[in-house]
Amino acid sequence: xxxxxxxxxxxxxxxxxxxALKTGDDHALATLMRRWELGVKAFLLRLGVPSADVEDVxxxxxxxxxxxxxxxxxxxxxxxxxxTLAGNLGRNxxxxxxxxxxxxxxxxxxxxxxxxxxADASAAPAxxxxxxxxxxxxxxxxxNALPENLRQAVLCVELEDLSYxxxxxxxxxxxxxxxxxxxxxxQLLRSTIQGWLA
Numbered sequence: 001x002x003x004x005x006x007x008x009x010x011x012x013x014x015x016x017x018x019x020a021l022k023t024g025d026d027h028a029l030a031t032l033m034r035r036w037e038l039g040v041k042a043f044l045l046r047l048g049v050p051s052a053d054v055e056d057v058x059x060x061x062x063x064x065x066x067x068x069x070x071x072x073x074x075x076x077x078x079x080x081x082x083x084t085l086a087g088n089l090g091r092n093x094x095x096x097x098x099x100x101x102x103x104x105x106x107x108x109x110x111x112x113x114x115x116x117x118x119a120d121a122s123a124a125p126a127x128x129x130x131x132x133x134x135x136x137x138x139x140x141x142x143x144n145a146l147p148e149n150l151r152q153a154v155l156c157v158e159l160e161d162l163s164y165x166x167x168x169x170x171x172x173x174x175x176x177x178x179x180x181x182x183x184x185x186x187q188l189l190r191s192t193i194q195g196w197l198a
Contacts (some may be wrong), residue, residue, distance in 0.1 A: 014078035022069045032082075033062050040086045046155050048144070049090045050097070057093050061086040080166035083156070087170050142192045146185055149173075153181035154189075 014032060021028040040058045049057055064085045072081060143154055149171075156167035157178065164175040171178065 015075060018069070018072050018078055018081075019074050021066070022072055022074065026066075029062070029066055032065070032078075036082060037062075040082065043083055043086055043155070043160065044090045046159060047087060047090045047094075047152070048148075049093055053093050053097075057089050058086065060089050064089065077166060079160075080162055080169045083160065083162070083170045084172075087152075088172075139189070139193070142189055143185075145192075146188060150181050150185035150188065153178050154185045157182055 012031070014035065017028040017032050021032070037058060040061055041054050044054045044057055045051060061082070065082060068085065072078075143151060146154065152171050153167065156162045156170050157164065160167075160170075162170065164178045167178045168175045173181075
């Protein structure tokens with residue numbers, strides 16, 4: 001068992017913790033869970049997983065991380081590896097829900113109002129802050145309305161700040177496909193936003 005080494009900032013990197021976990025230090029998992037729990041949950045919500053399922057899927061992602069620790073390539077970036085695990089589980093949960101037909105779009109909107117809220121275009125905001133909040137809601141709605149493959153590209157590159165190669169790993173496609181999907185998503189969003197301004 002190896003002891004994780006601190007980096008220049010005095011903290012142990014995620015990659016070093018994974019190396020320790022891979023070599024038998026199960027305590028490293030608790031640190032990774034504390035660090036990444038909220039980030040994984042936010043990622044799953046933006047992926048479209050209903051909030052009622054997010055806790056379960058996030059826990060399952062950390063269980064899967066532990067089970068697959070031997071597959072982690074030492075020195076590889078940790079964030080895309082973890083988001084790949086979480087994303088696969090989240091997409092599986094969404095497919096399961098769709099097959100079961102348990103949730104309609106309306107039920108998902110009730111479970112995740114921030115992700116599906118449509119702003120009232122007739123309401124004139126009283127202040128600049130209200131206008132910004134309204135615009136943010138509209139953009140969030142427009143992103144949520146994108147086809148799944150385009151939404152995933154935006155989520156990974158723009159919101160999670162992953163490179164095209166890292167996003168490709170999470171989504172399960174080539175980096176060129178990520179670039180193309182991101183371009184198409186931006187084109188659709190631009191035309192939607194221009195429609196609001198017209």
